[in-house]
Amino acid sequence: MNDTIKIVCCCGAGICTSNYLREEIEDRLKAEGFKKVKVVISKVNDLEEAIVGADLLATTVELQRDYGIPQVRALGIMLDDAAATEALDNIVQILRQRK
């Protein structure tokens, strides 16, 4: 079994908010002591491909469907520190329960 955690961050273009989210997640998971973490970014249209083997999907936009893995909505995290903390807490919790 692959013990590297794979997280996909997604947004509309796969350039902006997903990249922002990726850094937030990487910083937080590092602080929480997670070791092997791979965070990739994707645009919504490429999600099918990007989520292969992923443990968690974090999104800054509304998604129309379920991708069969835990999904965390991180809307508004750029300006709203409370929302950011909540989304990151949620991600940490999901990853802790993994396996």
Added chain:
Amino acid sequence: MDEKIEEVFHDVLLLSDIKTKEEVIKKMSDYLLDKGYITDEYYLATIERETIFPTGLPTKPIGTAIPHSEAENVVKPAVILAVLNNTVKFSDMSNRENEIDVGIVFLMALKGENNQINYLRNIADFCKEEENVLKIYNSKCKKEAMVIFSEEILMQST
């Protein structure tokens, strides 16, 4: 393979009497198109994306927007700032039902994850503070806005 890190072009436009978000995006896109940074498709792709995934940020006291489109419409990376003398409506990134009065627009023409600076983080961090938003919105001239843009937003240590 080209080893050199591609430099990102930065500039500031002061725009007057703009009425719609389409008009702002058009002016900014045309500016970059003229200089060869984006393709013909960039403008329409960005408008289309804006409709599906809006980019308005409800900063105080004036809203900010960060329109952009996919990497394939970008020839050379650029991030330019437009400061308006009025506001136009953009939809809120986290709730498209909510319209924001935007006076500051960052148009991003980026190629993807291999960017040295996380522009969005720098912009969001800067624009979280009301005094920063006002400072940039009240810039009297292009030079003043450019100094704030390059020294206070782009050069922020992360």
